[in-house]
Amino acid sequence: MNFFEHLVDTAPIFLDATVVTLRLTAMALVFAMALGALVAWMSMSSVAPLRWIAVAFIGLIRGTPLIAQIFVLYFGITEVVLLPAFWAGTIALGVHNSAYIAEIIRSGFQSVPDGLNEASRSLGMSRMQTLRRVRAPLALRAILPVLGSQFIIAVKDSSLVAFIGMRELFQSSRNLAASTYEPLTMYLIVSLYYLAIVLALTFVVSRIERRLSVHRR
Amino acid sequence: MTTDQTSSFSTGHEGEPLVEMRGIVKKFGDTVVLDGVDLDVHRGEVVVLIGPSGAGKSTLLRCINGLEQIQSGTIRVAGEELVYKEKHLNHVRSRIGMVFQSFNLFPHMKVIDNLMMAQRDVLDRPKQEARERAERLLERVGLADKADAYPEKLSGGQQQRVAIARALAMDPEVMLFDEPTSALDPELVGEVLQVMRTLADEGMTMVVVTHEMRFAKRAADRVVLMADRGIAEEGTPEQVLENPTSERGRAFLAELSEE
Ligand SMILES: Nc1ncnc2c1ncn2[C@@H]1O[C@H](COP(=O)(O)OP(=O)(O)OP(=O)(O)O)[C@@H](O)[C@H]1O
Numbered sequence A: 001m002n003f004f005e006h007l008v009d010t011a012p013i014f015l016d017a018t019v020v021t022l023r024l025t026a027m028a029l030v031f032a033m034a035l036g037a038l039v040a041w042m043s044m045s046s047v048a049p050l051r052w053i054a055v056a057f058i059g060l061i062r063g064t065p066l067i068a069q070i071f072v073l074y075f076g077i078t079e080v081v082l083l084p085a086f087w088a089g090t091i092a093l094g095v096h097n098s099a100y101i102a103e104i105i106r107s108g109f110q111s112v113p114d115g116l117n118e119a120s121r122s123l124g125m126s127r128m129q130t131l132r133r134v135r136a137p138l139a140l141r142a143i144l145p146v147l148g149s150q151f152i153i154a155v156k157d158s159s160l161v162a163f164i165g166m167r168e169l170f171q172s173s174r175n176l177a178a179s180t181y182e183p184l185t186m187y188l189i190v191s192l193y194y195l196a197i198v199l200a201l202t203f204v205v206s207r208i209e210r211r212l213s214v215h216r217r
Numbered sequence B: 001m002t003t004d005q006t007s008s009f010s011t012g013h014e015g016e017p018l019v020e021m022r023g024i025v026k027k028f029g030d031t032v033v034l035d036g037v038d039l040d041v042h043r044g045e046v047v048v049l050i051g052p053s054g055a056g057k058s059t060l061l062r063c064i065n066g067l068e069q070i071q072s073g074t075i076r077v078a079g080e081e082l083v084y085k086e087k088h089l090n091h092v093r094s095r096i097g098m099v100f101q102s103f104n105l106f107p108h109m110k111v112i113d114n115l116m117m118a119q120r121d122v123l124d125r126p127k128q129e130a131r132e133r134a135e136r137l138l139e140r141v142g143l144a145d146k147a148d149a150y151p152e153k154l155s156g157g158q159q160q161r162v163a164i165a166r167a168l169a170m171d172p173e174v175m176l177f178d179e180p181t182s183a184l185d186p187e188l189v190g191e192v193l194q195v196m197r198t199l200a201d202e203g204m205t206m207v208v209v210t211h212e213m214r215f216a217k218r219a220a221d222r223v224v225l226m227a228d229r230g231i232a233e234e235g236t237p238e239q240v241l242e243n244p245t246s247e248r249g250r251a252f253l254a255e256l257s258e259e
């Protein structure tokens, strides 16, 4: 069989697995956005203990490998309750990304010049009004491109949950590599699937970015 | 402080002051930046603050609308004492216009929206009324054709005129300017000063920090020279700029004329 025959042959398996990867990543990212926003808010809080917790959390997550986090969560939690690999993987990927997203959100808000906050407050706008009308929209414009790249990293990182036995894209390629004795072909093919997802995502992000650019041209 | 001298000084603006500052003490950490400053600004008066860098001119200005919180003393604006409660501050600030050295226009909004936002959100003005007010003011600062432009497309001088119009849109009782022309190319300074002079002529109450001595001479009712954490000297432009009596005043003006 040549490469293209393999590509066609494996399509049903890989397309199924793509759905799993997308669901896994999407759910992890929704969770990561919520947790990341909370941690970002804590890291900008005027309450020192909240800041410490945020800094410690971010430092811990960013300072340890994702694969270790996945294993710790999977084996740690299954000690207590039986957690399916899908949920262990989703939570691990979500927690991991939340730390990065928290930093992205925080630096997005910090990129908004203080002077704009002061200008808005000087007009009598409240803290909340200033957040809604000035700081958040401007932060969002700084956050989006970086968030886009983080999402792309998350898609690729999701391959690591293969190692707790979840049948997503990468695990499928491992299984096929073993059963067909064609590891090179299978890993090339799975790479194409990841590439396709990443390109689609890049396209979507750049469209959104253009619509939100500071001054529409 | 030279309170006796200052309170007996008159520019023909009598009655209760619009801005009344008494015994203002401002510290950043342990550093005292303002040490018992008194300043009155009467309705219709144009007060120019001058003085060496670090004298506390910006800080004093920012205390007036509560951007900086004072450690001791009282500030009254139109008879109302400033307290650091969000709602009250928002209300007081809506009646005080402020113009910054760096313009600080909202870059994600068109010029017209820069002028309309606070009218709508703070004063609850109907959209049509806010737009008309904004358009009239843009016309007044000579930028009627820039309503739909984004700030980035404007020159510094145009941006600063928009910033002035944005502050005026709130119908403030007093306008504060912190070195409004310092960030501008020399050839753009004139157009901003022109707008400010017109405003002064129309009777707007203004407190202006500036290094533009020509503006001080021509538009100021009173010049206040700050140095060493307080007011070193104040009087008419002629008194302060031509015959300073204080040591610090003479030193500062000697330095200026060397430039
Ligand atoms: N946020 C701050 N934190 C700490 N110190 C500050 C802060 N803002 C101002 N200062 C200090 O307070 C003093 C007065 O500053 P201020 O900006 O009021 O001076 P200024 O007269 O406006 O000077 P310039 O002509 O340079 O603008 C300076 O010594 C400055 O370093």
Ligand SMILES: [Mg+2]
Binding pocket: B057, B058, B059, B179
């Ligand atoms: Mg200053």
